[in-house]
Amino acid sequence: MTGLLAAATSAADKRAAFKAGLTSGSIQRFPGAFNPLVAKLIQEIGFEGVYVSGAVLSADLGLPDIGLTTLTEAAGRGQQIARVTDLPVLIDADTGFGEPMSAARTVTVMEDAGVAGLHLEDQVNPKRCGHLDGKAVVPTEDMLRRLGAAVAARRDPNFVICARTDAAGIEGIDAAVDRAEAYADAGADLIFTEALRTPAEFEKFRAAVSVPLLANMTEFGKSELISAQTLEAIGYNAVIYPVTTLRLAMFAAETGLRRIFDTGTQADLLDRMQHRSRLYELLRYERYNEFDSDIFNFTLRGNR
Structure with a gap:
């Protein structure tokens, strides 16, 4: 009966595995799952984790990725997917679905949903897809309030809070590095820099930031598609393939x-x-x- 109707691994153990994986020296590969059945396939094939993309959730609902989905919709999908897999699930929480207090509530709701971590971004709310032009980011101080509220609301210390910055394509890589360091100081366990373009840019970011880093290998975007092996050699700790399975299907x-x-x-x-x-x-x-x-x-x- 174990592991039949629900995952055999507890949410706490999945979070501990995610946290440990980020410092293991091996890159953690998180393909996106657009439904629970795909999450089961990801586990069977042997990946380290499952990703739940906000862009995929929006598309699945017939909506563009411009901040129209809600915390309830995201957490519901996260819970459905986390329930069926023994792998840790990382979920896209956009900008936290509102003000800093909303970001804090988002952390508690996602913890209760059984996911292993989430990422919050520094875009202006409502956001847009990270590989589109015309994005805007909030001042660093505003993101620090958003992130600080999220970190303060965390009950399980192994629940991974990832800070995403979209500043590289707007303010430049140096500004994105400054933001990443500030976000790490505010308690982020993992930094996700959106829309870096080339291996050289990924290398520059890795050399400048000491905390674990996540790479986004999405198709048809601004980033060159770099293999997991190369990203690991550069020093990245995790990689997501957010929309791949939906595009294939x-x-x-x-x-x-x-x-x-x-x-x-x-x-x-x-x-x-x-x-x-x-x-x-x-x-x-x-x-x-x-x-x-x-x-x-x-x-x-x-x-x-």
Whole structure:
């Protein structure tokens, strides 16, 4: 029964694993999961963690990534995903969904949802996708208030609070470095610098900042796609692939739907589909059947 209806690993243990992983010397790879089933696949393949992207949540709801989603929606998705995986889950908490007090509440809600950490960014609220132009960041002092409130609200010391700065593309890398150092001094466990472009820029940031760093390897954005091995060699501690699985799935879904529309059947798409037997394997159908048989093993007597 252990690990069947929910993860076998406690939220506290997942947070401890995340915290330890950041100083292990091995880069922690967190692919994005757009639903709990993908999170189960990420664990089965052997990654170190699962990421929940705000951009993906927005897209899944049919909305652009411009700060329209709510804390309740984000925490609900985070809880659904954290429930099914033994891996730590890092979630995108945008700007904290409001003022500093809202950022503090966000930490408590996400802790209760069972996720292992979150990141807060220094964009003006409401935010926009980090790889779009036209972003604006708040003054450093405002972000320090946002971050300080979040750190003060944390109950589990292993709950990872990551500070994201979008300043590199607006104020320059040196300004982003200054912000990162200030955010670390305010209690951030991990720094996420958005939209660095080249390996040289990642190297420059790593050389200037002593705290653990997270890289964002999103497709079709401003950053060159750098391998996890290279990022590890540079000295990065974690990497996210936020939208990759959604993009793969949506491309396949659109291709298939257009084929059905044009031909009237999905018959020639079967070799592009996950087979029912593989889905059942991932869902552990057989174990559920065994559990069901063990529980409902009584016989009915008479007509009562």
